[in-house]
Amino acid sequence: MRKLAHRVLLILAACWAATALAAEIVRFPDYPDPNKRFFRAALQLALDKSGQAYTLMPVLPQMLQGRSIARAMGAGGDIDVLWTMTTREREALLLPVRFPVDKGLLGWRIAIVRQDKAAQFANVQTVQDLRYFTAGQEHDWPDTRILRESGLPVMTASQYDSLFRMLVVKRFDYFPRGVAEAWAEVDARPELGLTVDRFIVLRYPAAEYFFVTPRKPYLAEHIWQGLLRAQADGSFDRLFHAHFDPLLQRARLSQRRVIELDNPMIDAGRLLPADSPWWYRPLPAAN
Structure with missing residues (x-):
């Protein structure tokens, strides 16, 4: 009996080893992104739901978005998949998985400001009012052009990282960030005397997609199928709400003045319809 049990264990171990060896490595960039735990978990969920054998591996050190896109494009590149805001240019260079992983939250932007200027937007009502203030952004972010x-x-x-210091020394007046980014970034830098504006939110059409290297179209299809299955069985929404709900409660989007901006970098016709349940919509403010 013991010999039989030992043989069964050996067979199971061999099967596990064979599966591990057969799993394809999927390499992704290690962004300086406070939400990378969510996106990595969402990517892992999609791969698990795809029914295919994949193992995720971060590519170090941390890199800018532009560099990661270039490394995903090249024939000998070492990036297989990344997450970023969709644009026409990025969709032409890489293979977009047209599932808004962030439910469009990237297009809801709140501002990091200096504590001594916490009320500077108290009377800002329109985009014209906001033109009296200067924003700070990284040079290769789509937000800059928007x-x-x-x-x-x-x-x-x-x-x-330079942007936070530039804000402190008054090189600009505010640093627009995603609703799921701002507080984590302020909390990580308590010595800088920064806070999050409570009066306005900028909103423009946007979606954060997974983008796959053109070398692996099958991977894009597997991620797409995995996301659809995760959406259908509720596991994607559970992951999304577990990560973002505390941040959204803190953001109080329904109590802010919304300043609508156009996004010239996307083809709006390729986004999901505005009434799709895959988009986030704030609940109306309570009376």
Whole structure:
């Protein structure tokens, strides 16, 4: 009996080893992104639901979005999949998985400001009012063009971390961030004297997709199928709400003045319909 049990264990171990060896490595960039735990978990969920054998592996060190896209494009590149805001250019260079992983939250932008200027937007009602203030952004972010084409002044930096110091020394007035990014970034830098504006939210059509290297179209299809299955069985929504609900409660989007901006970098006809349940919509403010 013991010999039989030992043989069964050996067979199971061999099967596990064979499966592990057969699993394809999927490499993704390690962004300086406070929400990367969510996106990595969503990617892992999609791969698990795909029914295929994949193992995720981060590519270090941390890199800018533009660099990761270039490395995903190249024939000998070492990036298989990344997550970023969709644009026409990115959809032409890479294979988009047209599932808004962030439910469009990237298009809801709240501002990091200096504590001594916490009330600077108290009387801002329109985009024209906002033109008296200068925003800060990284030079290769799509947001930079979106803000500028709306007539809003923008100062750029080549390094993400530099933007916080530039705000502190008054190189610009506010740093628009995603609703799921702002507080984590402020909380991580208590010595800088920053806070999150409570009066306004910028909103423009946007979606954060997984983008796959053109070398692996089958991977894009597997991620798409996995996301659809996760959406259908409720596991994707559970993951989304577990990560974002505390941040959305803190953001109080329904109590802010919404300043609508156009997004010239997307083809709106390729986004899901506005009434799709895959988009996030704030609940109306309670009376």
